[in-house]
Amino acid sequence: MADTHAAQAAASGTTTTGTPTSAMSGSDTHFGAGYAVSAGSTAHGAHARAHQFDTPQQQYAASNLGMWIFLATEVMTFGGFFLAYIVYRALYPETFALASPHQSATWGTINTFALILSSLTMALAVHAAQTGNRRRLTMFLGFTIALACVFLVVKSIEYTTHIEENLWIGSQNFHMERPAGEIVDPEAARVDLDSTVQQGRAKIFFFLYWTMTGLHGFHVLIGIVLLSALLINNLRKVYSENYYTPVEMTGLYWHFVDLVWIFLFPLLYLLGGAHWHI
Amino acid sequence: MAHITDPIQRDHEEHHVIPPRNYVIVFGLLVVLTILTVLAANFQFGGLLNEVVALGIATMKASLVILFFMHVRYSTPLLRLVVAAGFIFFGIMVLFTMADFVSRDWRSTPPRQIVAPVEQAPPPVTEPTLGPQPTQAVGQDEVRPRGTVNPGR
Numbered sequence: 532m533a534d535t536h537a538a539q540a541a542a543s544g545t546t547t548t549g550t551p552t553s554a555m556s557g558s559d560t561h562f563g564a565g566y567a568v569s570a571g572s573t574a575h576g577a578h579a580r581a582h583q584f585d586t587p588q589q590q591y592a593a594s595n596l597g598m599w600i601f602l603a604t605e606v607m608t609f610g611g612f613f614l615a616y617i618v619y620r621a622l623y624p625e626t627f628a629l630a631s632p633h634q635s636a637t638w639g640t641i642n643t644f645a646l647i648l649s650s651l652t653m654a655l656a657v658h659a660a661q662t663g664n665r666r667r668l669t670m671f672l673g674f675t676i677a678l679a680c681v682f683l684v685v686k687s688i689e690y691t692t693h694i695e696e697n698l699w700i701g702s703q704n705f706h707m708e709r710p711a712g713e714i715v716d717p718e719a720a721r722v723d724l725d726s727t728v729q730q731g732r733a734k735i736f737f738f739l740y741w742t743m744t745g746l747h748g749f750h751v752l753i754g755i756v757l758l759s760a761l762l763i764n765n766l767r768k769v770y771s772e773n774y775y776t777p778v779e780m781t782g783l784y785w786h787f788v789d790l791v792w793i794f795l796f797p798l799l800y801l802l803g804g805a806h807w808h809i
Numbered sequence: 810m811a812h813i814t815d816p817i818q819r820d821h822e823e824h825h826v827i828p829p830r831n832y833v834i835v836f837g838l839l840v841v842l843t844i845l846t847v848l849a850a851n852f853q854f855g856g857l858l859n860e861v862v863a864l865g866i867a868t869m870k871a872s873l874v875i876l877f878f879m880h881v882r883y884s885t886p887l888l889r890l891v892v893a894a895g896f897i898f899f900g901i902m903v904l905f906t907m908a909d910f911v912s913r914d915w916r917s918t919p920p921r922q923i924v925a926p927v928e929q930a931p932p933p934v935t936e937p938t939l940g941p942q943p944t945q946a947v948g949q950d951e952v953r954p955r956g957t958v959n960p961g962r
Contacts, residue, residue, distance in 0.1 A: 592885070599888060603895030610899040614906055620860075621910060636847065643843050647870075651836040654878045661826045715853050786878045793870045797863035801850035 591776055598780045602787050609791050612743045616798060619739065623732040628719035630736035631803035632710035633698060635689065638809070639800035642685050643792065649678035650789040657782045663772030665765060672762045675785065679755045686748055693737075700737050707733035715804040740799055747795060750788045757781045825883035835877045842870050 584590035620627045656671035697704045707730060714720045722729060761781055764770065770778060846866040854862060876882040881892050 595884070595888060596891060599891045599895070603891060603898075606895045606899050607902075610902060613899075614903055617903060618906065618910060621907075636850070640843070640847055644840070647836065647839045647843065650839075650874060650878055651832055654832045654835075655829055658826065658829055658832070715851060717853075783879055786874050789878075790871050790874055793874070794864075794867050797846055797850070797867050801846060802859060802863055805847055805850040 587773070591779075594776050594780055595783075598783050602783065605787060609743070609746070612739065612746070613794065613798075616739050616743070619732075619735050620802075623735070625716060625719040625722050626724075626729055626732035627736050628716035628803035629710060629714065629722060629724060630707060630733055630740075631800060632712065632714075632806040633693070633696070633707065634740070634800040634806075635692075635808050636800055636805035637807050638685050638689050639796055642682050643796050645678045645682045645685070646789045646792050649675045649682070650786050652678065653782050653785045657775075657779050660770055660775035660778040661772065665768065665770070668765050668770065668778070669762065672758055672765065676755055676758045676762065679751055679758065682751055683748060683755075686744065698737055700734055700741055705734055705737075706730065707737070710806060711808070712806050713804070719803070743795055743799065747788065747791050750791070754781075754785050754788055757784065825880060827877070827880070827883070831877065835873050838873055839870055842866050842873075 580587050580590050584593065652671045652674040656668055656675060659665075659667035659671055693699060694702075696708070697706045699705065707724065709724050724730075724733070758781060761770075761778055764777070846863055849859075849862050849866070853859070875892065881889060884892075
């Protein structure tokens with residue numbers, strides 16, 4: 532009962548000392564029980580709970596809430612770029628329809644599968660941590676890291692191709708050719724792509740492409756570092772079924788990276804038609 | 810999907826152990842939706858329908874990831890509020906920006922000026938006079954075009 536009270540208080544953002552005085556006797560009981568739990572659970576290891584928390588549940592609630600607030604700021608970070616994409620797509624739909632076919636749907640689809648599969652292995656890694664299965668945790672963390680590396684390798688192949696095709700925005704020779712293959716958008720088929728104005732609009736698309744995939748790729752890179760740290764800690768037997776909050780929080784981060792890609796893939800690769808080339 | 814549903818304990822934040830089978834089902838749905846969005850890309854639905862379909866499928870995939878992989882389906886009302894707030898504020902940002910955007914009617918304005926607009930002719934330079942200068946507006950020095958003579962000096 533006391534634990535429930537503490538978790539509720541933590542979850543609702545109030546402190547137990549802020550409860551009305553009529554609950555004072557209950558509050559005393561709560562603190563007594565809190566200390567009793569604190570003393571009783573030290574056997575589970577020093578990592579189990581920081582001293583400012585009454586119960587592991589309360590600590591987990593705080594970590595989870597903090598992580599989600601961080602992810603909300605991440606939504607806004609990427610959100611600015613998504614908003615810029617929406618505005619410029621609304622302004623220059625025909626140029627954007629000619630720009631997306633320069634992204635290979637082949638590589639994009641491979642990377643989408645790599646990331647959703649890595650989300651599955653991450654979820655299974657968290658499950659392994661919850662059930663205290665260290666061998667499975669090591670295995671699934673390894674799979675997740677491997678898939679993240681696959682993603683980055685594919686992305687660098689794509690980047691290399693784009694640089695060779697003069698699509699790097701910092702290049703003096705930036706020039707977007709008319710894409711090979713069928714143009715599905717009839718408006719776009721009529722555009723004079725070689726004009727300065729059209730090349731400027733194409734550059735806006737590629738500014739968004741490089742920045743959004745670059746920022747996302749940077750997040751993948753950070754994810755690899757975090758997952759590797761989890762893997763090393765797990766090999767040192769840091770985590771058990773009583774303490775695995777870092778695994779769960781890194782899991783949230785990793786799923787968020789997947790989430791961003793779920794939106795980037797159709798916006799940058801597919802609108803304007805899926806073009807299968809390598 | 811009744812087998813995924815757990816009684817949601819509203820007053821107790823706990824780690825919810827979800828059977829791996831459910832994760833595999835969610836993964837299967839994500840794969841199906843990915844194939845759908847790729848197949849839909851080569852159809853011309855007309856109007857903004859291509860964008861609507863692509864973003865609709867992406868939103869479905871994102872909801873699956875958030876609810877099941879990220880365990881929001883099993884979390885407390887407070888956490889759901891924080892999650893929802895993050896996306897709602899993004900929605901507000903997009904909504905207000907686009908409300909401004911569509912009400913400006915950019916595309917029916919005459920073709921964009923590629924050449925910079927002709928600069929206004931600089932104000933005529935007055936010969937310096939010996940008498941007291943008429944008081945000039947504060948800050949005029951800053952906006953005086955380059956190359957003109959300051960009559961006061």
